[in-house]
Amino acid sequence: MHKTAFIWTDEYYNYSFPDYHPFKSLRESMTKRLLEERSAFHFITLIEPKPISEEVLQLVHSKEYIEFVKYKSKEGQGYLDDGDTPAFKGIYEAALIRISGSVKALELIKGGEFNHAINIGGGFHHAKRNRAAGFCVFNDVALVAKLGENSFSKIAIVDIDGHHADGTQELLIDDDKVLKISLHMFHPNFFPGSGDVNEIGVGKGEGYTINIPLPPGTGDDGYLLAFDEIVIPVIERYKPELIILITGGDSHFNDPLVELKLSTHGYLDVVAKVHHLAHKYSSGRLIMLGGGGYNYDATARIWTISIAEIAGIYDLEYETLHDPFSTKSSKFVMEKIRSTIDRIKKIHSLN
Ligand code: ZLS
Ligand code: CA
Ligand code: ZN
Numbered sequence: 357m358h359k360t361a362f363i364w365t366d367e368y369y370n371y372s373f374p375d376y377h378p379f380k381s382l383r384e385s386m387t388k389r390l391l392e393e394r395s396a397f398h399f400i401t402l403i404e405p406k407p408i409s410e411e412v413l414q415l416v417h418s419k420e421y422i423e424f425v426k427y428k429s430k431e432g433q434g435y436l437d438d439g440d441t442p443a444f445k446g447i448y449e450a451a452l453i454r455i456s457g458s459v460k461a462l463e464l465i466k467g468g469e470f471n472h473a474i475n476i477g478g479g480f481h482h483a484k485r486n487r488a489a490g491f492c493v494f495n496d497v498a499l500v501a502k503l504g505e506n507s508f509s510k511i512a513i514v515d516i517d518g519h520h521a522d523g524t525q526e527l528l529i530d531d532d533k534v535l536k537i538s539l540h541m542f543h544p545n546f547f548p549g550s551g552d553v554n555e556i557g558v559g560k561g562e563g564y565t566i567n568i569p570l571p572p573g574t575g576d577d578g579y580l581l582a583f584d585e586i587v588i589p590v591i592e593r594y595k596p597e598l599i600i601l602i603t604g605g606d607s608h609f610n611d612p613l614v615e616l617k618l619s620t621h622g623y624l625d626v627v628a629k630v631h632h633l634a635h636k637y638s639s640g641r642l643i644m645l646g647g648g649g650y651n652y653d654a655t656a657r658i659w660t661i662s663i664a665e666i667a668g669i670y671d672l673e674y675e676t677l678h679d680p681f682s683t684k685s686s687k688f689v690m691e692k693i694r695s696t697i698d699r700i701k702k703i704h705s706l707n
Contacts, residue, residue: 360400360472360667361464363457364388368477370450373442378613378650379491383605384476386656391663394672400663403464405457405475412459413452416499416527421486425451425493436488447493454478455496461643462500465598466507471640472666476659479602479647481521481538482548489523490547497602497645498527501534504598508641509533512596514587514630515540516623517604517647518614520551520567530561535594537587539579539607541614542569553699566590566704571692572615575685576622578693579607583626585697588633589706595637601630603662604647605655609683613650619679620657627662642666654679 369381391397413422425448428436432445444450454477461473480492497513501524504511512535515521521538528534540551557565568582591599607616608623627644634642644666649655657677664672685693701707 359470360474361403361461361470362397362400362663363403363405363460363473363475363477365404365453365457367450367453368457370446371454371477372450373444373491377442379648380652382652383649383655383659384646386652387476387659387663390656390660390677396664396667396669396672399669400667401470403460405453405460407449407452408456408459412499412503413494415502416485416495418486425488436493440490441488441493451493455480455494455499458496458500458643458645459503462504465641465643472642472644474644474663474666476646479517479604479645481515481517481602481647482519482523484523484526490519492523495523495527497521497524497600500600500643501528505533508597510594510596511535511598511600512591512594513537513600513602515602516607516626517602518606518611518616519604519648520548521602522548522550525550525555525565528561529557529565530559532560532564535564535566535590535596537566537568537590539568539570539582541572541574541616543572553696553703556703563704566700568700569696570616571689573686573689574616574618574693575683575689576619576625578685578689579616579618579622580625581690582693582697583629586700586706588629590704591633591637597638598641598643599630599634599638600643600645601627602645602647603627603659605649605651605658606647608649608651608654608658610651610654611649613648617683619681619683620654620661621678621682623658624661624665627665631666
């Protein structure tokens with residue numbers, strides 16, 4: 357069985373910051389169009405989400421914070437954080453429906469009719485229990501993982517958005533049923549500043565947080581090396597029953613916020629490897645969420661290629677979607693990544 361659901365409602369467009377803001381739903385609309393033009397929805401089922409209840413939202417957010425978001429949503433003024441996440445009228449409902457899409461993805465997989473479910477409108481990995489951060493209001497990644505624990509005893513999160521998954525890490529810091537892996541750019545003064553190799557989880561969650569900090573200019577070679585040396589063996593050791601992939605497009609070489617310099621080829625390699633792992637260990641159970649991505653054209657191509665890979669559509673004119681080249685990594689960057697890999701292997705007892 358190899359059925360793929362694509363969670364979508366046009367209400368996703370309501371999650372819309374002012375014009376000057378880099379986070380834009382244009383990524384989602386372009387992705388949908390690229391898929392439609394290639395008749396991909398003959399093989400993928402479109403499913404509409406319904407808003408989740410506040411009770412469910414309270415699994416990861418405090419009542420007080422939810423009330424604060426509702427208040428700012430009515431007021432439509434100011435910021436939900438220190439300047440990255442502006443409030444607008446209806447932001448509560450707009451954020452709620454997008455994270456509800458991720459919960460829907462989980463429900464479809466639990467129901468057994470689909471083993472792959474995709475919500476490109478999700479992936480808000482910076483939101484914390486009591487506050488918004490980095491364009492994220494509610495944390496659907498942590499919520500889906502927590503809800504997933506009712507059905508699965510081992511879940512893995514693989515976060516390839518170019519930023520550290522600090523909110524997901526914080527919300528699940530002592531959780532030993534969820535293995536949290538984030539690859540991200542790590543550099544002085546780069547947001548959010550956390551995600552060094554020594555952050556490994558606390559209490560019974562110790563060892564279940566794996567951070568892979570990467571230098572600016574990483575490129576496909578360096579990224580794939582870290583992926584093959586750390587992510588693959590860690591998942592093979594853990595054997596999760598469900599994999600959640602956060603597919604932010606901001607690790608791309610044309611992204612204006614992040615400098616990890618991946619190409620679409622690097623992305624496809626990574627997504628194909630995760631897809632393969634899901635079939636090997638998780639009966640194919642894979643949830644793909646969106647995330648960042650501030651070069652809208654590149655992000656739409658990355659998401660289209662990734663969705664085609666997951667849905668098993670291998671004839672969708674890849675030539676028209678891919679970058680014309682892969683990205684190489686300098687000797688200097690490669691050495692840096694090798695030394696980070698060695699440190700992670702020691703900390704997490706690999707090999
Ligand atoms: O992972 O770098 C920061 C924090 C600041 C600088 C910006 N000011 C406004 C607040 C304090 C230190 N924030 C990052 C957040 C990146 C979030 C990534 C989300 C995700 O991809 C998942 C969806 C940041 N980088 C760039 C900006 N913020 C940024 C650029 C341009 C603007 C416009 C709107 C707002 C203010 C002017 C803004 C933020
Ligand atoms: Ca990440
Ligand atoms: Zn990001």
